[in-house]
Amino acid sequence: MPLAQEELSFPFSYDIESIYNLNQKSTLTSNYTVFLRKNEASFLATFREISTGETLMLDGIWTGF
Numbered sequence: 001m002p003l004a005q006e007e008l009s010f011p012f013s014y015d016i017e018s019i020y021n022l023n024q025k026s027t028l029t030s031n032y033t034v035f036l037r038k039n040e041a042s043f044l045a046t047f048r049e050i051s052t053g054e055t056l057m058l059d060g061i062w063t064g065f
Helices: none
Strands: 039-048 055-064
Touching: none
Parallel strands: none
Antiparallel strands: 039 055
16 A cells, blocks of 8 residues: 555644733732643555665654654
């Protein structure tokens, strides 16, 4: 089966903007939690030299966040 290429788009960052009007001597406290998800994908790639026909197979697991 030939390799299929799919394009997926995930935002690298997400911006939130909030505007608050506070009285003098007021305190505004914000707490943020950031979650990273570990992704793993296994792959098998076959490379063929055009002139010699020699093939090289490479398999492994790609890991990223």
